[in-house]
Amino acid sequence: MKKTNRRDFLKLGGLALAGPLVATGLNVKPAQAEKLPSYGMEKHVPVNCRMCAQKCPGLARVVDGRLVGIEANPQSVLPGVCGRSVAVAGMVYNPNRIQSPLIRVGERGEGKFRRASWPEALDLVASKLKIYRDQGTPEAVAVAVRFHGAPGVDNEVFKVYGTPNFPGYADTCWANSRAVGLGVVCGPFSKGLPGCSPSKVSINFAKAKYGVLAGRNPAGGLVCYPWAMNFCKGKRDGLRLTVVDPRKPSEAGEDNVHWLPIKPGSDLAFMLGLFHELIKNKSYEPEYLIKHTNAPMLVDAKTLQPAGVREIEKEEKGKKVKILDYLVFDRAAGEVRFASDAKNPALNGTYEVTFTDKTFKAVTALDRIAQELKNYTPEWAEKKSDVPAGEIRKVAQELEQNRPHAFIDPTYRSERYFNSFKGIQVIGMMNALIGAFGQEGGIIWNHSPKTGKLIHPPKAKAAAISKYYMKHDPNFRFGNDHYYRHRAVETLLTDKPYPIKAMVFNGANLLGGSAGGTEIVEALKKLEFTLCISPFFNETTLYADVILPDATFVERDEAINSKYKSEVPGVTINMKAIDPLFDAKDPYWISLELARRLLTAEEYATHFKPYEDGGIELLWETQLAGLKGISADEKKKITVDYLKQHGIWNGKAPIPKTKAKTPTHKLEIFSTFLASEYAELEAKGDSNALVASPLPVWQPANWMTTRDKLAQDEFIPITGFAPLNSFTGQQTKDNRLLANVGESISWDAVFINKAKGKSLRLADGDLVSIRNPDNTLEQTARVVLSELVHPDAMFSYYGTGPGAFKNLNKFYSNAPKTGFNPNHSAPYHHAPLVGGHAAHDFVIKMRKI
CATH class of the missing domain: 3.40.228.10 (Dimethylsulfoxide Reductase, domain 2)
Incomplete structure (x- = not known):
C-alpha cells in the first residue's frame, strides 16, 4: 500500500485525489500534483453525510466539478463534521469501488465475479425473486437494510412485493439491551414493550x-x-x-x-x-x-x-x-x-x-x-x-x-x-x-419531526419471522420486532417459522456486522439467491449471486431526513453534488427498475408511477406536506426551496422537562x-x-460462568471507534485519505496489556493468531503492548481489518491486510430475554506466529 504523509494528505484533500488515477498511486504530472485547484468554479451542496450511518448535515465542496470534501454547514445549530466527512473524496474516487453490476462465477465466498450489463443483472434478479411471489410465498424473501440509498422508495418495492421480513441491524447495536434497559425506567413503550432507542x-x-x-x-x-x-x-x-x-x-x-x-x-x-x-x-x-x-x-x-x-x-x-x-x-x-x-x-x-x-x-x-x-x-x-x-x-x-x-x-x-x-x-x-x-x-x-410518505404499500399477508421468535423464543421475550437480523440467520438455519430462501442486502453487511461468523457463513451458503446493493465490497458481498452498485450519497439526491438524536428539531436535505462515477446508478432508478420487473403493471402504476413522473421533487414536497411534530408556523417556513438554500432547518430546543x-x-x-x-x-x-427482576441484582457475564479466571493466553475481545472508522464499510477502511492516519493509531492492531504481553514473549508489531476455541475461523493481527488496557482485555478498532475473510484484500488497496473483527470469531449466542447478540461475551486465545 502506498503510504501518504501529512503533506500528501493535505495535497490530496485539496485536489480531491485529482481523480481516480492519483487514488491508485499511478504517476501523474508533477505540476498537476502540486497545483492547487481553481476556486473560480466552486460550489457548496447540502448533503447528509453517510461516511457512517448518522447523516450529519454538511456541505459538499465541489471545485471544478470534483468533490473535495464535506465541510460543516454554518446554518446548523451545531455545525461540525468529523474526519470521515473530510475524507469523503477518498471514498468517491476510489477505483476499488464496485464499478458495474457483477454476477458470481465462483463458489460463494471466493469473491469471483464477472461484469454484467444493467439489463442482464436486473433481469436475472427479477427471474430469481419472482419465483417466490409466483408460488405465493413472497415472505421467503428477506430484505436487510442499513446504508440504503433510496429511502421512501426502496423498501416500498419489497413491501408491495409482499414480504413482511425487513430484519433491522440494531440487535447488534443498541437494541435490545439499551432500548429495554433504559426503556423500563423512562419509556417509551410500544405494543407493551419498552424501547428507548x-x-x-x-x-x-x-x-x-x-x-x-x-x-x-x-x-x-x-x-x-x-x-x-x-x-x-x-x-x-x-x-x-x-x-x-x-x-x-x-x-x-x-x-x-x-x-x-x-x-x-x-x-x-x-x-x-x-x-x-x-x-x-x-x-x-x-x-x-x-x-x-x-x-x-x-x-x-x-x-x-x-x-x-x-x-x-x-x-x-x-x-x-x-x-x-x-x-x-x-x-x-x-x-x-x-x-x-x-x-x-x-x-x-x-x-x-x-x-x-x-x-x-x-x-x-x-x-x-x-x-x-x-x-x-x-x-x-x-x-x-x-x-x-x-x-x-x-x-x-x-x-x-x-x-x-x-x-x-x-x-x-x-x-x-x-x-x-x-x-x-x-x-x-x-x-x-x-x-x-x-x-x-x-x-x-x-x-424529531416526522415526514410524510409518498408510497403506502398494502400490509403483507404473512407475519414477520420476528413475531414467531417473540412468542416462542425465551431469549427474545423482550425482543424488538424491527431489529432482528440475528433471528433471520436462525431462520435460514432452521426454516422456522418458515423458510427464508432469498435475501436482499441493501447497504447491509450481515457477515461483517453481526456476531457468529461460522453460523452466518453457513446461512449465506444455504440461500437459494442473494442480492447485494452496494457501492463497496464487504464480507457479505463475497457470498452474493448478483451485486448492483448504487451511487454514493454525494452522487444522488435523497429523501429529506428529520431523524436526529437531538433535542433541537432538525430537517435536512441531501442533494447530488456530482454525477455518479463508473457505471453506478442512482438507487432510486435501481428501485424503479426492480419494481417494473417484480410487480404487476397495475401495482407499478399505483405505487411507483407517481415517483417516476414527479421524481425526487415530488417525494420532497410530499414529505414536507405531511410533516408532523412541529408548529404550523414552523411548518410554513420549511419548504423545498428553503432546504435547497440552507441545507437544514433547525427549530428551538424546548426547556427540558422531566417526563x-x-x-x-x-x-x-x-x-x-x-x-x-x-x-x-x-x-x-x-x-x-433473575434477569427480569425489577431490583438491582448481579448477573455474571456469560464468559464468567465458564471459568474463574482467564489463562495467560486468554482475553476478552473489546472494540471501539475512532473518528476515522465507521462500522465495516469500505468508505473508511479502504480510504487513502484516512489510511495514513489509521496507521498512526495502529487501527489494524490488537492492543493488550503490556505486562501480560511480555509474559507471552510478545513485542510490539508481532503478528499473532487469534481464535475462539469453539469457532473454526482464525484471524491474524499485529499486536501492540499498552499500559492502558486491562490485563483481561484485547482491544481492536471496530471493523477496520479483514478479520477471517482475507479474500476481501484483493478488492482493497488502502485497507489493512490483517486485523481482528470480533464478530467473525464470536459464538452465535443471544443475551437472555432481550435477544441481543452479546458480541464480546466470549474468550479468545492468542499465540505468536
Missing part, C-alpha cells in the same frame, strides 16, 4: 458538570451531530468525566478525565457498588423522587409485586391516556391510598396494606431497592470488577456534589454481554435517583413491567426470572 433521549453534555462514561466514547464514536459537538462544548466548558472502560479511550481527552480500568463484562458490578453508595448517602432530592418517580410505590417485599394497582384515565394535551395508578402511604392522610389521590406520599417505611381482600406488609419501592443493595458494597464490587472500592466511593461523591447536572451515560452500542441489559437498567435507576432526567446537564428528551412514557407515567425506579414479567417467569421456575 438513542434517538429518544440524549445526554446534555454541553451543560453537564460531571459524568460517568461506561462502555461509551462520544468523541471517538459516531454521531458527530449533535452528540460529539455537544460533548466537545461540554469539555471546553469544564465537564469532568470518569471513564470506566477496560481500555482508556484517548478520544475522551486528557483534561478532566479520570480513567478506571475495569474487567470486561463487569460494568454491572461497578454500577451496583455505585448504586449502593448513592442510596446509603441519600444522594437524591425527596421532592423530585415523589413528584417524578414511583419510588413511593408500595411493593410486597417478597413477591416484588406492587401492593395494588388500578388503571385510570387522565387528559394530557387534549387526549385521554391510560395510567397505571399504584398504592402509596399518604403521610398527609395517614393511610394507604392510590398515588393519584395522595397529597404527600412517603418515600420510606413499611406499612400494612389491605387490597383485594388480602392484608399484608408492604414497603416503599425505594426501601426495597435499598434493602437489595446492602450486600453490593464497593468492596464486593471491587472483587468482581477490579475497580478499587475507594474509587467507586469517589465517583459517588462526585455525583452527589454535581447532581442534577450530572449523569451516568446509558451507553449506545450495548449488545456486548449477557448482563448488559441489567447494567443499563441499573444505570437508568441511578439517573432517576439523582434527578438527572429532564435536567440541564442530565438526560433530556429528543425532538416519562411508562405505564405509570412516572420514571419507574422500580419497573412495573419487569415486576409483572418476573412474577410470570418465577411461577414457571424459569432461570431468566
